[in-house]
Amino acid sequence: MLSINEVQGTALKAARGAGLPLGQAEDLSRVAAYLVGIGGDAGVVTAALQEPVRAVQASWDADGVSVSGSAAMIAPVICDAFRMGYASVTFDDLRHSSYIGAALAVAGVPLWWDGCTIGRGDSEILPAKPGPVTVPQPDWDIWLALASRTYVPETETSRRDGAGAGLTDND
Amino acid sequence: MKDLALPAQKALRPPAKVMRLRRMGAAFPTRLSFLRTLLRRLAADNATVTRPIWRMTPEGFGHATYQVRLGGHDYTLVAVATDLPAEERTDRVIATAWDTSYVLYDGIPTEAELARIVTDAPRQEAARFGPRDLVLSRANKSVRLFDHVVAALRAGRQPDADRLRRTGYLMRTTAVYGNGKFGIADRGRIAARPGLSGPFMAEMLAVWLIRGFTHDLAEHIGGAPLSRVTRRNLGIGNATGLGMAPFLVNHPLLLDAWMQVRETAIARVRAIPALDADRIGRIYDLVTRAAGHLAEWEVPDHIAADRIATIRAEWPDFAATLTPEVLTGPEPIDRIITQSAQFSVDTQELIAALMLEPFGDLVDGLTDCMATPFVPDLDPAMTCADLAGLIARDWDWACAADYNSAEACARFWYVSEAKLEPRLGDRHAEDGADLETPLDIARQVKALACDLPDDATPVGRFLGDYPAHRAAVRRVQTLAAHPYAEIRDNLIGADCLPIDILRCKLAFFGAARFDPKSDRWTRITLCQGAPLFDELDNADDWWLPVAAH
Numbered sequence: 001m002l003s004i005n006e007v008q009g010t011a012l013k014a015a016r017g018a019g020l021p022l023g024q025a026e027d028l029s030r031v032a033a034y035l036v037g038i039g040g041d042a043g044v045v046t047a048a049l050q051e052p053v054r055a056v057q058a059s060w061d062a063d064g065v066s067v068s069g070s071a072a073m074i075a076p077v078i079c080d081a082f083r084m085g086y087a088s089v090t091f092d093d094l095r096h097s098s099y100i101g102a103a104l105a106v107a108g109v110p111l112w113w114d115g116c117t118i119g120r121g122d123s124e125i126l127p128a129k130p131g132p133v134t135v136p137q138p139d140w141d142i143w144l145a146l147a148s149r150t151y152v153p154e155t156e157t158s159r160r161d162g163a164g165a166g167l168t169d170n171d
Numbered sequence: 172m173k174d175l176a177l178p179a180q181k182a183l184r185p186p187a188k189v190m191r192l193r194r195m196g197a198a199f200p201t202r203l204s205f206l207r208t209l210l211r212r213l214a215a216d217n218a219t220v221t222r223p224i225w226r227m228t229p230e231g232f233g234h235a236t237y238q239v240r241l242g243g244h245d246y247t248l249v250a251v252a253t254d255l256p257a258e259e260r261t262d263r264v265i266a267t268a269w270d271t272s273y274v275l276y277d278g279i280p281t282e283a284e285l286a287r288i289v290t291d292a293p294r295q296e297a298a299r300f301g302p303r304d305l306v307l308s309r310a311n312k313s314v315r316l317f318d319h320v321v322a323a324l325r326a327g328r329q330p331d332a333d334r335l336r337r338t339g340y341l342m343r344t345t346a347v348y349g350n351g352k353f354g355i356a357d358r359g360r361i362a363a364r365p366g367l368s369g370p371f372m373a374e375m376l377a378v379w380l381i382r383g384f385t386h387d388l389a390e391h392i393g394g395a396p397l398s399r400v401t402r403r404n405l406g407i408g409n410a411t412g413l414g415m416a417p418f419l420v421n422h423p424l425l426l427d428a429w430m431q432v433r434e435t436a437i438a439r440v441r442a443i444p445a446l447d448a449d450r451i452g453r454i455y456d457l458v459t460r461a462a463g464h465l466a467e468w469e470v471p472d473h474i475a476a477d478r479i480a481t482i483r484a485e486w487p488d489f490a491a492t493l494t495p496e497v498l499t500g501p502e503p504i505d506r507i508i509t510q511s512a513q514f515s516v517d518t519q520e521l522i523a524a525l526m527l528e529p530f531g532d533l534v535d536g537l538t539d540c541m542a543t544p545f546v547p548d549l550d551p552a553m554t555c556a557d558l559a560g561l562i563a564r565d566w567d568w569a570c571a572a573d574y575n576s577a578e579a580c581a582r583f584w585y586v587s588e589a590k591l592e593p594r595l596g597d598r599h600a601e602d603g604a605d606l607e608t609p610l611d612i613a614r615q616v617k618a619l620a621c622d623l624p625d626d627a628t629p630v631g632r633f634l635g636d637y638p639a640h641r642a643a644v645r646r647v648q649t650l651a652a653h654p655y656a657e658i659r660d661n662l663i664g665a666d667c668l669p670i671d672i673l674r675c676k677l678a679f680f681g682a683a684r685f686d687p688k689s690d691r692w693t694r695i696t697l698c699q700g701a702p703l704f705d706e707l708d709n710a711d712d713w714w715l716p717v718a719a720h
Contacts (some may be wrong), residue, residue, distance in 0.1 A: 001299075001301065001302070001354060002354065003302075003350075003351025003352075003354060003355065003356065003357045004351060004357045004359065005350050005351025005352070005357050005358070006351050006352070006353075006354070013586075016609075021638055021639040021641060021642070022609045022615075022641070022642035023634075023638070023639075023640070023641020023642035023643075023644070023645060024638060024641060026641075026642060026645075027641075030546075055638070056635050056636075056638055058632075058635040058636075060632055060635075067635075073638060076634070076638070076641060077631070077634065077635050077638075079551075080549070080551035080630075080631030080634065080635075081551075081631065083550075083551050083552065083631070084551050084552045084629055084631045084632075085552070130357055130359040130360055131302060131351065131356070131357045131359070131360075132301070132302045132354070148588070149606070150586060150606055150608070151585075151586050151587065151588035151591065151606065152585040152586065152587060152588060152594075152596070152602070152603035152606050153588045153589075153602075153603070154587050154588055154589035154590075155601070155602070157601060158587060158594055158596060158601065158603075159587075159589070162585075162587060162594030162595060162596060
């Protein structure tokens with residue numbers, strides 16, 4: 001069993017470890033907390049974390065937006081598009097649907113779906129429940145491994161000086 | 172019809188002044204601090220603390236429970252005392268064993284739950300905890316004081332008052348974990364609970380109960396009671412490192428809420444048109460008490476010692492400004508705070524904290540606004556020109572720096588692989604900067620400003636082309652709506668003193684007697700002078716306590 005805070009915090013570090021920019025990593029961590037909070041599939045987050053980061057290509061037309069890139073990179077753009085008033089968005093990879101759907105739920109945008117095209121709809125947005133929650137161990141192990149990429153190996157200098165208290169502070 | 176008009180207030184002190192690190196690092200506890208708020212609430216609830224379990228060897232090893240009912244809910248502190256070999260005692264977070272360990276439990280634990288906690292609490296980070304465990308903590312005995320107190324009690328004496336005064340606590344916590352750490356309950360479990368809905372209330376409740384346990388343990392081993400005065404003078408110590416600094420940076424709305432409340436309180440007391448004789452007398456008493464506190468506040472750190480010396484030197488001059496003419500004149504608090512500009516930043520902040528103390532009726536209700544359920548949002552429809560305008564208005568302190576210079580990017584924050592604790596490194600002398608924790612907010616915003624077009628492009632479209640600026644856009648927009656949300660200094664600069672961040676947060680907790688051990692580590696005292704378990708009917712007059720005799 002995990003707390004929501006552990007899930008969100010680990011997902012944030014994992015996203016940074018996976019090479020996502022900070023803002024997209026923050027968004028992914030909220031998606032992770034939401035998904036596990038509704039009992040959803042944590043594998044959706046794992047897939048987004050493992051997908052190579054691809055830059056966003058976006059075409060903004062009056063009728064809608066077309067966007068391509070990796071899921072964690074395009075989901076924020078899609079959320080922004082709806083909040084800017086665009087009626088529909090088309091993305092290029094159907095495998096990104098679950099992550100994009102969760103990201104839009106976090107943003108409070110109900111949807112209709114037509115393949116890789118989505119629009120503002122009237123679907124129900126499930127509320128996330130408070131913890132404790134579970135993340136399947138294989139997913140969690142992947143998240144932890146990615147998070148560990150943000151950790152700096154210890155040196156004697158960092159151990160002695162990095163936290164400012166030396167090795168002991170007995171009273 | 173009830174008058175719901177808000178109290179009058181002056182203008183708030185501007186964020187550009189309040190949110191500089193030097194001033195944040197001069198913060199003092201106030202009556203709005205979390206411990207004060209908690210104890211007022213406990214008093215209002217007529218809370219009583221009981222100790223249903225005390226299973227200790229004569230040497231003081233075993234476990235105990237303390238129960239308290241608050242807001243219609245029962246909470247139990249489980250305290251575990253173990254025999255810690257001297258060679259394993261370290262108060263650094265890298266320790267793996269402690270004299271005592273604690274869990275604040277939601278409800279009354281069954282024997283099975285109690286057995287689980289007694290087994291797991293001493294393991295701390297190495298164990299896993301559950302959703303009814305609200306707070307996890309540990310504390311080590313103060314080597315300099317605990318044995319002396321026990322020896323004195325065994326000899327039939329009270330401990331030496333001067334030694335008590337110099338230390339101020341029997342034990343020192345080295346971590347007080349809440350909000351989901353190591354599997355304990357998320358804050359969401361208690362966020363709506365009466366009495367625990369404010370920030371860090373569960374942690375403060377744990378700390379206050381731990382303080383009482385330390386008294387009981389010393390009396391148990393010593394075989395005699397401490398005097399009431401002695402117990403009241405004994406708070407609970409804490410040693411705090413860099414972990415607190417990222418918290419404030421990563422919770423900008425919470426920081427804004429705390430600061431807005433404190434600054435609104437100051438603005439309200441400044442608008443008081445006149446003082447009656449009782450309030451004037453109270454101010455004089457508090458000025459005297461603060462002088463006593465300053466006299467007892469001795470620290471070895473030379474920067475802190477110099478600052479304290481300056482306050483001590485200025486305090487009589489400040490007291491001299493409190494003439495009958497000022498105190499009986501119009502808007503006296505506003506005049507006092509305005510006049511305080513002649514003193515050092517530290518003295519100014521002490522004066523501001525003091526001036527809140529007599530006016531609980533006017534400011535205490537503001538503490539209901541210190542928690543926030545919200546998180547920073549991003550408005551993609553804002554134009555880039557408007558965003559650029561916000562940067563020009565609010566972020567001059569960030570954009571003025573040249574982050575290519577060695578000084579402006581001298582430090583980097585990181586998380587250590589070995590202990591997963593935040594640390595600060597020297598970018599130009601240590602490895603690891605490529606993995607730095609992104610607390611370089613000022614640098615991020617300047618980079619955004621450099622790429623931002625001054626036109627009507629919506630921010631959302633801009634971020635499609637420049638996704639790396641997403642976090643910075645969110646910070647800029649957040650600050651526009653929450654003006655106290657940002658520490659307005661370069662946190663990777665050579666002159667950044669993280670201790671200033673720590674002190675600000677700790678002052679909001681209610682800490683006093685800051686005793687820095689470096690620029691990133693400090694000892695503090697909590698609950699010194701605070702009511703004992705059976706003194707909650709006198710719960711609210713312990714701001715900057717002076718050791719009673």
